[in-house]
Amino acid sequence: xxxxxxxxxxxxxxxxxxxxxxxxxxxxxxxxxxxxxxxxxxxxxxxxxxxxxxxxxxxxxxxxxxxxxxxxxxxxxxxxxxxxxxxxxxxxxxxxxxxxxxxxxxxxxxxx
Amino acid sequence: xxxxxxxxxxxxxxxxxxxxxxxxxxxxxxxxxxxxxxxxxxxxxxxxxxxxxxxxxxxxxxxxxxxxxxxxxxxxxxxxxxxxxxxxxxxxxxxxxxxxxxxxxxxx
Numbered sequence: 001x002x003x004x005x006x007x008x009x010x011x012x013x014x015x016x017x018x019x020x021x022x023x024x025x026x027x028x029x030x031x032x033x034x035x036x037x038x039x040x041x042x043x044x045x046x047x048x049x050x051x052x053x054x055x056x057x058x059x060x061x062x063x064x065x066x067x068x069x070x071x072x073x074x075x076x077x078x079x080x081x082x083x084x085x086x087x088x089x090x091x092x093x094x095x096x097x098x099x100x101x102x103x104x105x106x107x108x109x110x111x112x
Numbered sequence: 113x114x115x116x117x118x119x120x121x122x123x124x125x126x127x128x129x130x131x132x133x134x135x136x137x138x139x140x141x142x143x144x145x146x147x148x149x150x151x152x153x154x155x156x157x158x159x160x161x162x163x164x165x166x167x168x169x170x171x172x173x174x175x176x177x178x179x180x181x182x183x184x185x186x187x188x189x190x191x192x193x194x195x196x197x198x199x200x201x202x203x204x205x206x207x208x209x210x211x212x213x214x215x216x217x218x219x220x
Contacts, residue, residue, distance in 0.1 A: 031205070031206045033206070033207070035210075040121070040212055041212060042116075042118075042198060042210035042211050042212045042213050043156075043198065043208075043210040044210070045207055045208070045209075048205070048206070048207055050205055050206075058207065059209075090156065094206045096205075096206065098206075099144055099146055099158075099161050099163075099202050099206065099208075100146075100158045100161070101148075101158070101206065101208065102157075103155045103156040103157070104155070105155055106155075
């Protein structure tokens with residue numbers, strides 16, 4: 001049981017480049033979400049999904065896209081990277097009603 | 113607006129001393145509150161939730177609706193408690209609002 005798997009762990013981009021952060025979970029969780037972690041700001045919700053085919057915006061969605069074609073996968077796309085998107089990104093999954101999120105190891109992104 | 117505030121970025125105590133990590137929240141309804149912990153080189157994980165009223169690793173947290181607080185406490189700190197601690201509020205559909213985090217260091 002791998003839990004929540006994120007790739008890549010590290011990435012450096014130039015301003016304007018696009019990329020996709022991958023997230024997969026093998027726990028059959030309905031809910032999945034993406035957070036970014038910045039110093040002094042805690043974790044902030046970017047996008048979330050309550051099931052395959054259903055996504056919605058969180059607190060800081062601008063510059064990011066998501067899709068949920070399967071229960072297992074929830075990729076996060078950066079459309080045109082900006083230095084303000086330099087951050088550590090966490091994917092999480094959970095069963096509804098529990099409040100317990102299972103997190104991936106994080107992906108550290110640097111945009112130059 | 114829902115908000116979680118952890119006033120201390122850093123907290124340092126000696127082994128065996130009591131620990132209290134502060135958390136205040138603003139929420140208009142009945143809050144669901146959690147403490148998450150991230151140990152060095154480990155994933156962020158749930159420590160405890162207010163609704164279960166349990167003690168995990170010697171930590172407890174009591175919801176005080178009058179003071180809108182959910183402070184995390186442990187009577188005797190241990191070195192393995194050193195970690196980053198986040199207080200979080202659920203605003204429906206498993207969407208969490210996190211505080212800024214407190215880095216706890218336990219000195220030997």
